[in-house]
Amino acid sequence: MDAIDKAIKRTKVYYCLDCGKCTSICPIALRNPDYSPRRIVSSAIHGSHEYLLKDNLLWECLTCKMCDERCPSDVYYSEFIRDVRIEAGKIGQEGECSHGGAIQSLMRIMTQPDLKQNRLAWISEDLKVAKEGEYLYFVGCLPYFDAFFTDLNLNTISIAKSAVKILNYLGIEPVIMENERCCGHDLLWTGDIENFIRLARFNLSEIKKTGCKKLIVSCPECYTTLKIDYPKYVGDLGMDIIHISEFLAENLTDDKLKFKKSKKKVTYQDPCRLGRYSGIYEQPRDIIKAIDGLKLNEMEKNRKNAVCCGTSAWINCNSVSKQIQIDRLIEAKSTGADFLITACPKCQIHFKCAMNDRNVSKDTKIKIMDFTALVANSLE
Amino acid sequence: MTKMHNKKSKFTPTIISFVCNWSAYNILRKIEFRLPANMHYVRVMCLGRINPSFIFKAFELGVDGVLLLGCPPGECHYNFGNRIAEEHFNIANNVMHLLGVEKERLSLIQVSNKDYLILVRSMKKFINVLKRVGPNPFKIDTSEKVWTP
Numbered sequence: 001m002d003a004i005d006k007a008i009k010r011t012k013v014y015y016c017l018d019c020g021k022c023t024s025i026c027p028i029a030l031r032n033p034d035y036s037p038r039r040i041v042s043s044a045i046h047g048s049h050e051y052l053l054k055d056n057l058l059w060e061c062l063t064c065k066m067c068d069e070r071c072p073s074d075v076y077y078s079e080f081i082r083d084v085r086i087e088a089g090k091i092g093q094e095g096e097c098s099h100g101g102a103i104q105s106l107m108r109i110m111t112q113p114d115l116k117q118n119r120l121a122w123i124s125e126d127l128k129v130a131k132e133g134e135y136l137y138f139v140g141c142l143p144y145f146d147a148f149f150t151d152l153n154l155n156t157i158s159i160a161k162s163a164v165k166i167l168n169y170l171g172i173e174p175v176i177m178e179n180e181r182c183c184g185h186d187l188l189w190t191g192d193i194e195n196f197i198r199l200a201r202f203n204l205s206e207i208k209k210t211g212c213k214k215l216i217v218s219c220p221e222c223y224t225t226l227k228i229d230y231p232k233y234v235g236d237l238g239m240d241i242i243h244i245s246e247f248l249a250e251n252l253t254d255d256k257l258k259f260k261k262s263k264k265k266v267t268y269q270d271p272c273r274l275g276r277y278s279g280i281y282e283q284p285r286d287i288i289k290a291i292d293g294l295k296l297n298e299m300e301k302n303r304k305n306a307v308c309c310g311t312s313a314w315i316n317c318n319s320v321s322k323q324i325q326i327d328r329l330i331e332a333k334s335t336g337a338d339f340l341i342t343a344c345p346k347c348q349i350h351f352k353c354a355m356n357d358r359n360v361s362k363d364t365k366i367k368i369m370d371f372t373a374l375v376a377n378s379l380e
Numbered sequence: 381m382t383k384m385h386n387k388k389s390k391f392t393p394t395i396i397s398f399v400c401n402w403s404a405y406n407i408l409r410k411i412e413f414r415l416p417a418n419m420h421y422v423r424v425m426c427l428g429r430i431n432p433s434f435i436f437k438a439f440e441l442g443v444d445g446v447l448l449l450g451c452p453p454g455e456c457h458y459n460f461g462n463r464i465a466e467e468h469f470n471i472a473n474n475v476m477h478l479l480g481v482e483k484e485r486l487s488l489i490q491v492s493n494k495d496y497l498i499l500v501r502s503m504k505k506f507i508n509v510l511k512r513v514g515p516n517p518f519k520i521d522t523s524e525k526v527w528t529p
Contacts, residue, residue, distance in 0.1 A: 100433025105440045109479060112518045116480040147474040148432070150467075197526045233527075 022067035059095030089191030095315030162376030271344035428461030442519030
């Protein structure tokens with residue numbers, strides 16, 4: 001039995017009823033008639049595996065898990081795509097990397113154990129961090145995004161600053177690792193399993209060295225990778241992994257958080273990795289609703305039906321992605337909200353990039369704010 | 381210490397150099413590309429073609445230094461190419477600083493068509509600096525397989 005047969009068995013792809021619900025809901029298939037999850041599944045089961053591995057459409061999938069949610073047979077299509085991509089990666093196939101593959105190269109350079117990064121320059125004097133303690137904060141690639149996407153006015157590092165600010169507000173001084181690496185999410189989903197394992201092993205040993213008991217993450221992709229994929233591929237971290245919205249929701253009930261009054265209207269974009277992958281839908285909404293005066297206008301497609309931001313793992317960013325982004329921005333704008341809140345830095349990057357396009361009409365322009373930054377700015 | 385020093389001085393750095401067709405390439409052609417290092421030239425129609433991914437990929441593959449050779453401000457054949465090259469150089473520099481890669485490993489030299497001496501001198505200086513900095517420690521060893529399904 002070859003690896004694809006194993007993947008078919010593991011992800012229950014052979015249960016496919018050929019009903020086409022996946023194709024009807026898939027954001028890519030809606031805009032690119034060549035692509036169909038159902039067709040990929042049927043070519044994997046009935047067709048030649050060699051052909052499947054060399055199929056360019058394999059890299060089109062956003063892995064947004066929308067089809068998994070709709071599938072009546074419980075097929076794990078996103079995971080199937082991941083497994084097939086790993087096999088395709090072994091024979092040298094890869095997706096079309098956006099930004100010329102620069103970000104993938106950065107991650108591969110990060111696999112070197114001797115690297116001494118200068119990634120803590122953002123910790124200003126007003127932020128209190130500790131050398132050891134109960135809580136560890138995993139920053140992820142935030143400092144790199146700011147340095148790399150200079151044309152988008154991102155300030156993603158404010159997310160890390162806000163997270164530390166919130167933790168300080170709650171009387172916690174988090175530990176921050178000087179030598180942490182990218183979690184490897186994008187390498188895993190683009191089929192570079194070898195380098196993902198290298199990064200994961202390195203992070204695992206670094207995280208264990210800190211001796212903390214709880215790991216707080218603000219990036220949804222880091223969250224799912226650390227929580228779901230690390231135990232599967234390299235071993236358990238041995239600590240609770242908590243997304244900052246979960247942590248805040250816990251503290252909300254204890255009345256520890258006091259917010260300033262606000263008059264803004266906002267709408268919330270569910271990141272795929274936080275929503276459909278981890279089931280965290282209500283916690284961020286509870287926090288947003290708890291901010292006095294802040295009005296949450298839901299988009300038509302929300303929670304399980306939320307549309308992905310158009311690109312995943314820095315591959316295959318094309319006109320289809322742009323259309324998805326524009327449609328989502330129009331949907332956000334139609335709610336009458338002043339701000340689009342998202343919990344994922346990559347959603348922010350993709351939407352801002354779409355709005356930067358000269359050909360895009362002004363009607364789509366909406367201010368985008370990160371969830372963590374919103375909470376930190378609203379604290380009393 | 382002396383042993384270490386000797387070892388370093390014997391080291392010949394591997395350098396990838398992206399060369400603008402309209403300025404530095406003409407000079408390099410005249411000197412027949414003879415320089416004391418393991419230099420690989422990539423001729424591009426304009427240095428504005430280079431983006432940070434080229435530079436990172438080169439370091440990922442284990443080169444010791446990356447050299448960008450382009451035109452000075454105001455002399456670009458396409459008017460805006462050197463501005464873009466500078467922007468991309470700055471992005472790559474900032475990201476490399478975050479990564480902890482020595483900044484000496486990446487250099488942008490802007491010379492016009494006639495600055496023969498300036499180009500050769502700056503290239504020799506770059507090579508000497510690289511000899512001092514030493515080999516690139518960030519090359520990925522792909523021979524060892526870490527994953528078994």
